[in-house]
Amino acid sequence: MLRVDNLRKRYRTGDEALKGVSFSVPDGEVVGLIGPSGAGKSTLIRCINRLVEPNDGDVFLNELNVTKLGRGDLKRARRRIGMIFQEYALVERLSVMENVLSGRLGYVSFWQSFTRRFPQSDVDKAFSLLERVGLTDHADKRADALSGGQRQRVGIARALEQDPELLLIDEPTASLDPKTSRQIMRLITEICRERNLPAIINIHDVPLAQAFVDRIVGLQEGEVVFDGPPSDLTEDVLTRIYGEEDWTTMHGDQDEPEDTHPHPARNDPTAELV
Amino acid sequence: MPITKSENGAAVWTHRTPKARIVMWVGWLLLVALFIFCWQVMTEGTIWFFVYDAPRQAADIGSRMFPPKWSYMDELWWPLWDTINIATLGTLLAVIMAVPVAFLAARNTTPSTKFVRPVALFIIVASRSINALIWGLLLVAIIGPGVFAGIIAIALRSIGFIAKLLYEAIEEIDETQIEAINATGASAMQRLDYGITPQITPAFAGITLFRWDINIRESTVLGLVGAGGLGLKLQASINVLAWGQVTTIFIVILATVLVSEWVSAKVRHSLI
Numbered sequence: 001m002l003r004v005d006n007l008r009k010r011y012r013t014g015d016e017a018l019k020g021v022s023f024s025v026p027d028g029e030v031v032g033l034i035g036p037s038g039a040g041k042s043t044l045i046r047c048i049n050r051l052v053e054p055n056d057g058d059v060f061l062n063e064l065n066v067t068k069l070g071r072g073d074l075k076r077a078r079r080r081i082g083m084i085f086q087e088y089a090l091v092e093r094l095s096v097m098e099n100v101l102s103g104r105l106g107y108v109s110f111w112q113s114f115t116r117r118f119p120q121s122d123v124d125k126a127f128s129l130l131e132r133v134g135l136t137d138h139a140d141k142r143a144d145a146l147s148g149g150q151r152q153r154v155g156i157a158r159a160l161e162q163d164p165e166l167l168l169i170d171e172p173t174a175s176l177d178p179k180t181s182r183q184i185m186r187l188i189t190e191i192c193r194e195r196n197l198p199a200i201i202n203i204h205d206v207p208l209a210q211a212f213v214d215r216i217v218g219l220q221e222g223e224v225v226f227d228g229p230p231s232d233l234t235e236d237v238l239t240r241i242y243g244e245e246d247w248t249t250m251h252g253d254q255d256e257p258e259d260t261h262p263h264p265a266r267n268d269p270t271a272e273l274v
Numbered sequence: 275m276p277i278t279k280s281e282n283g284a285a286v287w288t289h290r291t292p293k294a295r296i297v298m299w300v301g302w303l304l305l306v307a308l309f310i311f312c313w314q315v316m317t318e319g320t321i322w323f324f325v326y327d328a329p330r331q332a333a334d335i336g337s338r339m340f341p342p343k344w345s346y347m348d349e350l351w352w353p354l355w356d357t358i359n360i361a362t363l364g365t366l367l368a369v370i371m372a373v374p375v376a377f378l379a380a381r382n383t384t385p386s387t388k389f390v391r392p393v394a395l396f397i398i399v400a401s402r403s404i405n406a407l408i409w410g411l412l413l414v415a416i417i418g419p420g421v422f423a424g425i426i427a428i429a430l431r432s433i434g435f436i437a438k439l440l441y442e443a444i445e446e447i448d449e450t451q452i453e454a455i456n457a458t459g460a461s462a463m464q465r466l467d468y469g470i471t472p473q474i475t476p477a478f479a480g481i482t483l484f485r486w487d488i489n490i491r492e493s494t495v496l497g498l499v500g501a502g503g504l505g506l507k508l509q510a511s512i513n514v515l516a517w518g519q520v521t522t523i524f525i526v527i528l529a530t531v532l533v534s535e536w537v538s539a540k541v542r543h544s545l546i
Contacts, residue, residue, distance in 0.1 A: 051453055078459035089454035093472040102468050106459025113464050155454075162458055 001027055002048070002166050002198050007057035009043055009222075017043040019222040020057070025166075028196040030189050032209035032230070035219035036242050041202040044219065045168045048200070049081045050074060061166055079106035082159030084188070086171035088151040090143040090158075097139045099154050100126040103161030122161070129157040133187065149180035156187065160195075167192065167199035174204065181205070185212040206233070207250065335517060342525060343518035350507060350526055356421050357503035357530070360496065361489035364428025369482055371429070372436035379437060380444035383470070394437070401434030406492045410501040424501035428489050436485055443477035444470065479545040483538040490534040494527045 003024040009017045017040040025031050033041050046052035048059050050066065059066040066077050082103070090099045104122045105113055112118060130136050133153040138146060143154060152172060159167060169188060173181035185201075189212045192199045203209045209216060210230040218226030218233075218241035226237050235247040276288045290298070377383045379394035409427035417423050447470060455469040497505020504523060511519040 049457055051456060075459045075461065078457060081457070083454065083457040085450060085454055087450060089450040091451050091455070091468055091472050092448075093475065094468070098468075102455060102460070103458050105455065105461075105464045105468065110461060110463045110467070113460075114467050158454075158458070168457075 001025070001060075001062055002200075003058075003060040004044075004048065005058040005060070007044070007047055007054050007059065009040070009047055009052065009054045017222050018047065018054070018057075021219070021222070021224055022057075023217055023224060023227060025198040025200060027198050028193060029215060030192050030199045030201065030213045032213035032216045033200055033202045033219060034204070034206055034209060034216060034241060037204075039219040040222040041219055042170060045083075045170055045200055045202060048166075048168055049078050049083060075106055079162055080165045082162045082164030082167045084152070084155050084159050084167065084169040084172050086174045088143075088148070088155045088175075090151055090154055092142070092144040094143060095139070096130070096135065096141055096143055096146070096154050097126060099143050100129060100139075100157045100161050103158040106162070126157070126161055129160050132160075132191070133157050148176050149184065152176065152180075152184050153187070156184075156191070160191065164197065167197055169199060169201040171202050171204065173208065181208060182211075189213070206238070338515075338517040339521045341518065342521035343516070344522065346519045346522045347526075350504065350523065353497070353502075353504045353507050354526060354530065356424075357493045357497075357505075358490065360421055360424040360428055360493040360501075360503050361486060361534075364425045364493070365432055365482065365486040365489050367425065367429035368432030368436055368485070372433045372440060375433065375437040376440035376444060379441040382447070382449070383444055383466075394441075398434040398437050398441075401430055401432075402438065403434075404431065406431040406489075407495065407499060410496045410499045414500040419500035419502070421502035424493060424496045424503060427496060427501055428493055431492070432485050432489060435488075436481055439481045440474065440478060443474045443481075447473040476545065480542055483542050487534050487538045491531055494530070 001024065005022050007018050007021045011017060021040075021044060023031075033044065035041050043052055047054040048066070054067060057067065061077065061080065064077060066074070069077055091102065094102075098116065101116075101118050101122060102113075104118055108118060108122070127136070127139070130139055133156055135150060135153055135157070138150065143151060146154065155172075167188075172184055172188065176184060185208060188199065188201070191197070201209070201213060203213075210233060213230060216226065216228065216230050216233055217224055218237065220241050225240050226233070238247045238250070239245065276291055278286050278288075280286045375394050375397055378385070378390050379398060381387060381391070384391045384394070406427050409430045410423060413423040413427050417426070451473065452465060452469040455465050460468065494504045495508075497503045497507065498509050500506070504527060508520065508523050511517075511523065
């Protein structure tokens, strides 16, 4: 359970990125955070694990007030919050296994991590996570040898290796093709349901968000302007979040159940010609 | 404003306005005038007799330098070994001291940009501003002639070089990888080990090998000021006008530099 209460952030340049944001995410719910560029989406999720320091307000992770912690306690709190990044943010020159195991850095001593002697239970966990994300054969490859979709899977495994109680996900599909994007979104939402994890996903692709998340929060100029189920995301609401635009073309195949009844004419471009 | 209207109203575009063209032309004229003036100042003190005589002198020394005295090689193996040791140990010592300096100088890793960073930058500038030969001159006076003075001279000169290139590499790392390591709850030392070190390893290897390569060259002349190695033999041979021996030394230096270049290219290739 995550509760964000009246969170404010003003950058030194004077930009007010967050103007008192409040919402909560119960366990197992995946929330899509949408909004125009510069609305404060990245700032918001970075304020939750304090990679960006908020000026005011509180973040409660299962009754622990993250905003009030000192340095040592903050590190311990960060272990409980997994983060997945837009450009994967893997350490490119380390192996896949080292990247996944880096999720345990907060739990092991410096010497253990320096000599790469992680406890066997951590290694077992890493192997089972790699299997879950479908990368069993890639454990020994260097991260920069993988494709974009594979790298994001390593990013997911690294976040889960932390045994998180919350997932923060920043534009997970921004660098991926449409098919891989759907696979990654499906993987993330499935895992959150399996583990009953709350998650916040920053996402630009509104139809993709609607297809996978349980709830949508719309952010505009640092304020929450929408909070509700994906089905309530009408054209009016989109205009409130993003501004005036013709939204009618956006809802092309949104109402169709995904991939369950493949229409022959749509999947086979030659069908109409015959 | 290079766009103007012609008489029939069409827009005309030229690269420069007439005024800019005149300014350019005057600028070039002044540059040529300055060059001629400098040439006159430079040649004022030249004794032209020596210059006319130069080809004959060069030919004279050249003829005495040939053939090289190959038997002298027996005396060169030991100084050659010294030279390689001066370069290698000097580089090693420099690396040990340069790595912490680089981390203190890099804007994203320094503990304080106000106090620590200027000190680290000063160390870098001080080390770089003095040539290894001059460090050698000083050190021979302080700790006496020999290989040790050479090693310290090479090390002192190399600290700045390695630290400067390394801190620039540290400042160019990808911060999102650091952010990801921070997000796992890692400590500062773990961040260094997992976030920063893997990113700067190729640069570090390249810089160190490059400096070792340069140091082989520099250590061949350090002996001129008494800091051991081949330079000592070179100095001795020139003093007694044994030009055949000088040629042999030149050939040895050339061969050593070629080999070191080949080695560093090979190693760098396999590391990156």
